[in-house]
Amino acid sequence: MKLASLKAGGRDGTLLVVSRDLARAVAVPEIAGTLQHALDNWDDCAPRLAECADALNAGLVEDPLDFTAVLDEAAVHAPLPRAYPWVDGSAYVTHVELARRARGAEMPASFWTEPLMYQGGSDSFIGPRDPIVAVDESHGIDFEAELAVIVDDVPMGIAPEQAGTHIKLLMLANDVSLRGLIPAELAKGFGFLHGKPSTAFSPVAVTLDELGAAWDGAKVHLPLLTYLNDAQYGCPDSGQDMTFDFTQLIAHAAATRRLCAGTIVGSGTVANCDPSVGASCLLETRMRETLADGQPSTPFLRFGDRVRIEMVDRAGASIFGAMENTVVALAAA
Amino acid sequence: MKLASLKAGGRDGTLLVVSRDLARAVAVPEIAGTLQHALDNWDDCAPRLAECADALNAGLVEDPLDFTAVLDEAAVHAPLPRAYPWVDGSAYVTHVELARRARGAEMPASFWTEPLMYQGGSDSFIGPRDPIVAVDESHGIDFEAELAVIVDDVPMGIAPEQAGTHIKLLMLANDVSLRGLIPAELAKGFGFLHGKPSTAFSPVAVTLDELGAAWDGAKVHLPLLTYLNDAQYGCPDSGQDMTFDFTQLIAHAAATRRLCAGTIVGSGTVANCDPSVGASCLLETRMRETLADGQPSTPFLRFGDRVRIEMVDRAGASIFGAMENTVVALAAA
Numbered sequence: 305m306k307l308a309s310l311k312a313g314g315r316d317g318t319l320l321v322v323s324r325d326l327a328r329a330v331a332v333p334e335i336a337g338t339l340q341h342a343l344d345n346w347d348d349c350a351p352r353l354a355e356c357a358d359a360l361n362a363g364l365v366e367d368p369l370d371f372t373a374v375l376d377e378a379a380v381h382a383p384l385p386r387a388y389p390w391v392d393g394s395a396y397v398t399h400v401e402l403a404r405r406a407r408g409a410e411m412p413a414s415f416w417t418e419p420l421m422y423q424g425g426s427d428s429f430i431g432p433r434d435p436i437v438a439v440d441e442s443h444g445i446d447f448e449a450e451l452a453v454i455v456d457d458v459p460m461g462i463a464p465e466q467a468g469t470h471i472k473l474l475m476l477a478n479d480v481s482l483r484g485l486i487p488a489e490l491a492k493g494f495g496f497l498h499g500k501p502s503t504a505f506s507p508v509a510v511t512l513d514e515l516g517a518a519w520d521g522a523k524v525h526l527p528l529l530t531y532l533n534d535a536q537y538g539c540p541d542s543g544q545d546m547t548f549d550f551t552q553l554i555a556h557a558a559a560t561r562r563l564c565a566g567t568i569v570g571s572g573t574v575a576n577c578d579p580s581v582g583a584s585c586l587l588e589t590r591m592r593e594t595l596a597d598g599q600p601s602t603p604f605l606r607f608g609d610r611v612r613i614e615m616v617d618r619a620g621a622s623i624f625g626a627m628e629n630t631v632v633a634l635a636a637a
Numbered sequence: 638m639k640l641a642s643l644k645a646g647g648r649d650g651t652l653l654v655v656s657r658d659l660a661r662a663v664a665v666p667e668i669a670g671t672l673q674h675a676l677d678n679w680d681d682c683a684p685r686l687a688e689c690a691d692a693l694n695a696g697l698v699e700d701p702l703d704f705t706a707v708l709d710e711a712a713v714h715a716p717l718p719r720a721y722p723w724v725d726g727s728a729y730v731t732h733v734e735l736a737r738r739a740r741g742a743e744m745p746a747s748f749w750t751e752p753l754m755y756q757g758g759s760d761s762f763i764g765p766r767d768p769i770v771a772v773d774e775s776h777g778i779d780f781e782a783e784l785a786v787i788v789d790d791v792p793m794g795i796a797p798e799q800a801g802t803h804i805k806l807l808m809l810a811n812d813v814s815l816r817g818l819i820p821a822e823l824a825k826g827f828g829f830l831h832g833k834p835s836t837a838f839s840p841v842a843v844t845l846d847e848l849g850a851a852w853d854g855a856k857v858h859l860p861l862l863t864y865l866n867d868a869q870y871g872c873p874d875s876g877q878d879m880t881f882d883f884t885q886l887i888a889h890a891a892a893t894r895r896l897c898a899g900t901i902v903g904s905g906t907v908a909n910c911d912p913s914v915g916a917s918c919l920l921e922t923r924m925r926e927t928l929a930d931g932q933p934s935t936p937f938l939r940f941g942d943r944v945r946i947e948m949v950d951r952a953g954a955s956i957f958g959a960m961e962n963t964v965v966a967l968a969a970a
Contacts, residue, residue: 388760427721427897495828564760
């Protein structure tokens, strides 16, 4: 099934069950008013939501919402408009290695065996068609196309082998980054705060069965498509070169504490070793330029630039809907 | 007024209005079922909650709950059992400087002008009488006694001068830290994840008027009392040596993104330059020992150790109630 949140009914929105083809949707107040409520009570809610999805897919729901229209009106929020925790790994170590190489820094060998992961701000996510509001172009505004899972309650100290059953939903993310602020911030040693502002998510979050054979239990084997101002920017396969899969990322996040239902765990920027597939962020392009030419030539995002991120199945149908976010100045927002 | 959350009615608990003397409490479902709901709708809810608090303080509420009893039964959760964001500053720079000095590291001069702040896990807080569950004593389990404010919606890019009006509630925190895991984690550059597990909070969160003259608009001028296994461990004044006050910490957190209602902003470990007032964490004592003797002699917490944190007013009355948390092994939890 596919789930979304309409911008209505409060800060957490109103849960919608969305048809597989993303054309129709229906609110389900009798099952769960919000996605967080459904996640808080997943064992009870999930089967009833699935029944509703089956009926919707079969055309048996009367007067459904036109989901395409509400999405185009920017009336759809992130599936979880706000979440308790949002932790984001760097599962594609090839990307991390490239970053280090471009700035002439050594990468510790442990990066291949233990995930990098940061705790992100989770109180004000960006909807799939909402602007990316930024203070200043000079901050080096960048996108990062990623996959992210939503888990139910995960016990402290779980092993990767047990973590997979806790993955309930999957979605796309744009982990907006302010590259100009990151070096000084990381040098302070306490991780990201200014450099990683609000993150955007895809229109719908989907259960794993919606992926079919593309989901192998821990990774998604499909290209992640990123477009910048309508030109395709990258199409790396998210199942390839993923050093840490989602079960390992969840176990890492839960090493010293339990995770509560609704925790979002991100993959980090999807990146392949093969440069011909393009990139999921501007930084990667700039790093390759630096290695080739001694300096980057691709600029960071400007106000007015639009980033589109999507994933389609083998038949070409959009799985999560497209996220399209335009960069807007705070002064103009 | 003073507000708490009873462990009942769901994951966010049930909002209680608590009497000033912490003896009585009453649920207020007709105003707000949860503290997050009250914060989401503060302008509407706060005056009605204050009216209820007045009636409770005047002894006009029939059949109130015995708050002392429910607290002693560990039936009280953190005021916000889970929160959207929890960001914690290091406002007491003298503490940071000591840490650096003890390990022979330089402290950048910018640490005196720009706060250190990290994004903490906010999905599974520890109640005021609940155990601190830890995987292994060898992780170097430590407490950090702090103050924390809860804000309403804060716009992106706010100035410190405008930030004070967004502070709605104040509480105490124990930012549990795993010292043994922190050096390697910080060396990875992405901040804390394993080293800062769940945080504990005081029984009640209070509005600023409950502090009287001790609240100067940005700081609390009272000692923060920490006890380890019933022996007083520290009593530094939280208004003294606070390099960055709460308005500056909020502005720092909101520099590149808005903060949503219910965001918790912590002060970092309260520390004074004067060593005679003791410390708010074991690390500080160990750092002073290292500087004096070349090595620390105070051990970190062991399973069974109990940490009590409290703040009393000039008349000796507890403002937030006492938080008492015992360290317990995950295997025994």
